[in-house]
Amino acid sequence: MTPPAVTVISGAASGIGRATAARLAARGDHVALLDIDAGKLESTASSIREAGGQAESWPVDVRDRPAVERACAGVVEKLGAITGVFSNAGITGRQPVSAMTLAEWNAVLETHVTGSFHLCQVALAHMVRQSRGAVVLTSSDYAVVGMRDQAHYAAAKTALYSLTKALALEFAPHGIRINAVGPGPIDTPLLRAGRTAAEWEERLRLLHARIPMGRLGRPEEVASVVEFLLSDRAAYITGQLIQPNGGQVMW
């Protein structure tokens, strides 16, 4: 019998990461949860365990290379060989470029792009020994179309799509597939962050008008796409961007 899949998920404490962790655990994966927010991370892990799943958590800032290395070594020791990665940690902020500080720019780029570089490089070094596995990175519709007031976020998500393609080519000979998921507007804490209730209502009205399906997506609707891409059902799909976005961007 093949051992259970061991999947590392960053940004696992909330939103898309949390929903994906729950879905993968429900299909039988042993999930290794990484997030900078130790408190919320443990609450995700315990809710998965209460549902009968296997979850362990590692409070980690993905920008911290030694911490990522320690976490992945810990995953291998505690859960076994890593077979899947969902590199999903991300932050954002709202600021026109003209007012954006270098610190704001760096924080977003380093979390998304350098953080994914660290996690993918460290985890893939473990995975190539198995010649088995798959990776999904969270990109965005904004890898393809422009966006006001979040230039750092859009630049980061485009970079993640480029990283996905380069990794796909590099690791295909090892039988490891790398894809990106590019969500549109999903009802997550990140989308609501920094908005008052009134601003959120206004934003919702705009989004509903703009999204052809007329609603926000649910984190579970991204999780199901990630699960598909990590599964053998997607055995011939690599280097691609799959966009659960309600039709907001068609490309």
Add this chain to the structure above:
Amino acid sequence: MSAVSDGRPHQGRVAVVTGGKSGIGKAIAARLLHEGARVSVLDVSRSAPDDLPVASYQVDVSDERAVDAAFDEIAAREGRIDYLVCCAAIFPARPFLDLPAADWERTLRVNLTGGFLCCRAALRHMRPRSFGRIILFSSMLARTAGRNSAHYAASKGGVLGLARSLALEVAHEGIRVNTISPGVTDTPQPRGNMSEQELFGRAASIPLGRIGAVNDMVLACLFLLGEESSFLTGQDLRVNGGASLW
């Protein structure tokens, strides 16, 4: 702990598959049947054996009246149409300068106009029930282009435009429209234009080291038909082993 199970999501669904007597279309029809769907097949072929227990219609998808009549009959018999999967296509490879206008016209008519006619006929039955899943097969060649393929690439590029426009029009009505763009796949179709050696020789230039299997396309199709893809519409799933990354 047991694997995630959505039960049998295709059980009882009424599906129409065009080009359903060979290659990818036939495999999709067979798999949907296995999943408990009620499957009807449209195919121009008279000769292909009816070895699947499906309702089979000998129809040229570019024949407006025949298409409308077939969908009306299916809907009348089954009570509805839930899924449409458009696989019917032809690919008579020719160098551009030797391409007869008749070949150009016939390729566009079957591959692109055929999709339009089948989508329109199916939508008449999907819309009143506010439910539908439509998959159109495009091709990697729609983006990458290829020698001897101007007519085919144009038709498959057209399929992307058709699918996206249609997706926008019906997105708020519970109907999702997506495309699949296969790379070179192990079916009868490419064998019309290349030898076995050439076909399998393509594997050397594909990152995942093999040409596509019919089952790769079947699994992509089931994903897009089912609820796992509930927030996907107007999207193109590129199943090509990494041969094209856009």
